[in-house]
Amino acid sequence: MRALSGLCILCLCLPPLSAQWLKYPTAGIPRNADGTPNLSAPAPKTADGKPDFAGLWRQANGVKYTVNLAADLKDGAPLLPAAATEYKRRQDTLSKDDPVGHCNLPGVPQVNAVPYPYKILQNAGQVTILYEAVRTFREIFIDGRPFPPSMNPSWIGYSVGHWDGDVLVVETRGQNDLSWIDSGGHPHTEQLVVTERFHRINLGTIELETTIDDPGAYSKPWTVRYNLTLMPDTELIEYVCTENNKDVEHLVGK
Amino acid sequence: MVMKLASLRSAQVVLLIAALAMPLVAQWKNLPMNGPKKADGSLDLAGPAPKTADGKPDFSGIWEQADLKYFRNLAVDMKPEEVPMRPEAKSILQARTNGALGNQEPDANCLPQGVPKINGAPVPFKIVQTPNLVMFVYEAFNLWRQVHMDSRELVDDPNPTWLGWSKGHWDGEALVIETRGFNGKAWLDTAGHPASDALHVTERLRRPSFGRIEMQITIDDPKMYTRSWTANEVLKLVTDTDLYEFVCLENERDLKHMNK
Numbered sequence: 001m002r003a004l005s006g007l008c009i010l011c012l013c014l015p016p017l018s019a020q021w022l023k024y025p026t027a028g029i030p031r032n033a034d035g036t037p038n039l040s041a042p043a044p045k046t047a048d049g050k051p052d053f054a055g056l057w058r059q060a061n062g063v064k065y066t067v068n069l070a071a072d073l074k075d076g077a078p079l080l081p082a083a084a085t086e087y088k089r090r091q092d093t094l095s096k097d098d099p100v101g102h103c104n105l106p107g108v109p110q111v112n113a114v115p116y117p118y119k120i121l122q123n124a125g126q127v128t129i130l131y132e133a134v135r136t137f138r139e140i141f142i143d144g145r146p147f148p149p150s151m152n153p154s155w156i157g158y159s160v161g162h163w164d165g166d167v168l169v170v171e172t173r174g175q176n177d178l179s180w181i182d183s184g185g186h187p188h189t190e191q192l193v194v195t196e197r198f199h200r201i202n203l204g205t206i207e208l209e210t211t212i213d214d215p216g217a218y219s220k221p222w223t224v225r226y227n228l229t230l231m232p233d234t235e236l237i238e239y240v241c242t243e244n245n246k247d248v249e250h251l252v253g254k
Numbered sequence: 255m256v257m258k259l260a261s262l263r264s265a266q267v268v269l270l271i272a273a274l275a276m277p278l279v280a281q282w283k284n285l286p287m288n289g290p291k292k293a294d295g296s297l298d299l300a301g302p303a304p305k306t307a308d309g310k311p312d313f314s315g316i317w318e319q320a321d322l323k324y325f326r327n328l329a330v331d332m333k334p335e336e337v338p339m340r341p342e343a344k345s346i347l348q349a350r351t352n353g354a355l356g357n358q359e360p361d362a363n364c365l366p367q368g369v370p371k372i373n374g375a376p377v378p379f380k381i382v383q384t385p386n387l388v389m390f391v392y393e394a395f396n397l398w399r400q401v402h403m404d405s406r407e408l409v410d411d412p413n414p415t416w417l418g419w420s421k422g423h424w425d426g427e428a429l430v431i432e433t434r435g436f437n438g439k440a441w442l443d444t445a446g447h448p449a450s451d452a453l454h455v456t457e458r459l460r461r462p463s464f465g466r467i468e469m470q471i472t473i474d475d476p477k478m479y480t481r482s483w484t485a486n487e488v489l490k491l492v493t494d495t496d497l498y499e500f501v502c503l504e505n506e507r508d509l510k511h512m513n514k
């Protein structure tokens with residue numbers, strides 16, 4: 001069942017990767033003697049001494065976490081009864097209602113786990129992520145602002161970050177309850193708080209730890225760890241979900 | 255003809271603006287804005303424009319169109335006969351003029367507004383500037399654009415796209431952005447000035463003061479126009495707020511009311 005929904009996502013998600021600057025070399029990264037990027041070189045720092053996450057990244061596990069963010073949890077995600085019922089409904093209907101399949105926005109954390117690259121840009125007060133998938137973006141404010149007392153629910157939520165040593169800790173709140181945690185259909189409510197810990201351990205790797213805390217859908221917070229790998233010497237390409245979308249008619253469930 | 259066109263299409267424009275101009279409700283409060291200050295502590299928008307650490311003009315900030323007329327008609331400052339349209343461009347514009355094709359406008363169908371129309375949309379956008387990459391983050395349609403500031407060149411036959419492939423360079427204090435590789439489907443404005451896949455857009459940005467960007471947009475499209483032509487837009491800094499989420503497709507009810 002999960003394999004099928006994973007397949008669905010793959011059909012939706014994999015246009016041919018023909019970039020205009022497909023082989024344009026990334027400037028300023030350490031290289032080996034043969035010219036290939038030295039992905040195990042130390043992670044770079046910004047001018048103010050912070051770890052620099054800038055670059056083009058993708059998650060390194062195919063669609064494993066795209067389809068099931070809780071794939072590594074022995075007993076699965078700690079679903080509350082209502083959430084378990086909804087999850088079963090989505091699984092039983094082969095994820096036909098996945099909002100991303102219908103060209104709506106993926107929320108956080110689903111947007112990080114899609115099988116597409118994304119670019120991280122880092123300025124002093126803000127980290128911006130450009131996602132190839134659905135051509136969306138996220139702003140993470142690291143200027144010390146607090147969350148507002150009331151947030152209009154949105155697909156991508158409101159994100160603020162701070163430094164914990166070399167780790168960028170990002171907290172996201174204010175998401176609507178329409179997005180799914182993954183394409184398999186793990187649900188969430190508007191109470192969802194997502195904490196992402198980004199740790200760039202070397203030039204080529206970010207360790208990403210994602211914690212889902214949603215007392216409306218889960219009995220306790222749960223955490224997932226996967227890596228992002230650098231994609232040097234290439235670029236993002238254009239993704240337009242709404243153009244000539246022929247997939248929705250085939251998402252019929254069973 | 256273009257003036258007449260504007261009035262003929264005004265109903266449609268109103269619809270479109272209704273569709274696009276969502277209330278600007280920012281979620282963040284009490285945002286500190288850095289910049290030149292007046293004696294009373296408020297921002298001095300007439301003060302000097304900032305520079306980046308490497309001495310370049312800094313365009314960072316949230317911006318919006320000072321005048322929506324360019325969104326409706328990019329050639330609004332020209333006499334109709336001055337717009338150097340080829341016959342095929344005239345017939346496309348004429349077909350769009352009576353409003354019957356409004357439901358074919360890409361953004362009415364939640365497809366991306368191309369360049370330069372997206373700059374003119376009645377919602378703000380953010381410019382994020384780093385030495386090798388300048389990024390436009392558009393509230394309209396939740397889109398982004400990358401402007402590469404390194405020495406790369408575009409291939410001769412780029413994959414056609416809605417927003418093109420952009421590279422930029424400095425000409426003194428001006429940021430000059432060249433964009434090519436379009437798919438020929440976007441409209442230049444809601445009036446319907448057409449563009450082909452041969453479109454080449456040059457955006458020339460200057461920031462003469464803290465609160466103002468002058469953006470000169472040159473349209474070069476030999477399949478549609480006999481020579482290049484230029485519009486001079488002004489962007490205003492939007493202070494003490496931030497971008498808002500824009501999802502065109504969610505519960506979209508406008509298209510069925512457009513025309514016909």
